[in-house]
Amino acid sequence: MSNAAVLHAPTHASPHAHDPLHALEDELLAMPPVAALGLRVAGLDDAGRLRLRAPLSANVNDKGCAFGGSLTSLLTLAGWGLISLRLAEAGLDADVFVADSEIRYRAPLYGDLEAVAALADGESWDAFLATLHSRGRARLTVQATVPLPEGGVATESRSRYAAILKR
């Protein structure tokens, strides 16, 4: 994919275009519903997991814990962001859509929200990028979780995304 990186310009002009995580955060916060979450990109770790955070205060429900819709938004965005980062790295200019999700709300979260997204078992970046490059579209499944501060999981999701090359 290194040749593709040379051939395609970055999708979005941004003061942070040189820093992929800041560029992703700018792109996410340009969406009004994402800005309302108070989202921040917390980092991409060595294992390739993307972390997004949002404060409880902007995402609290009637019971004083994290709102299910905000949890799902953060999980969905973490997967979307993970894929978008890889596409930018590969120099591929594509729209990424979420196609379907299964979400389990396992325990209430009485603290700030963090979503951690990673490739689902059996998925491969190389296969995804090669398919997208050759066929113009490809699908990928991402697993994501919102951990509990005391250990364990508040919410977990498994989502399929579709990427479609813009040209």
Place this chain on the structure above:
Amino acid sequence: MSNAAVLHAPTHASPHAHDPLHALEDELLAMPPVAALGLRVAGLDDAGRLRLRAPLSANVNDKGCAFGGSLTSLLTLAGWGLISLRLAEAGLDADVFVADSEIRYRAPLYGDLEAVAALADGESWDAFLATLHSRGRARLTVQATVPLPEGGVATESRSRYAAILKR
């Protein structure tokens, strides 16, 4: 459940407590992430379906269509609101949690959002309320859709909720 209605006071004091749909809207909008959606309760029809609406402007994504997280939030809240209305009508004071959801994003929506929630096939309000009344907790599955203005479905969900009596 009519005896229960006499025994239990309404959960929330509200200037709209006499009007269940306005009281529900007040309760929903008290949550910051729901206020950010720009949610409105559009009505409960004769078939027992609850409709919630939200403007595209507050819920638009990078592609100019409805953000997946907002679609899921509205779907989840429509089910939550449907159950909350029935609990209020039955005079039962319970917390309602979403337990899990399956969501399919079938087509992009380039317009305002409306979510329509109804009992899933095979579910019964009488059985749900009787179980909640006798055991203190009960589960219920709700189907919800976001229609496309031109016909068809933008997004559909199937979600299970748990209700737990407060006393």
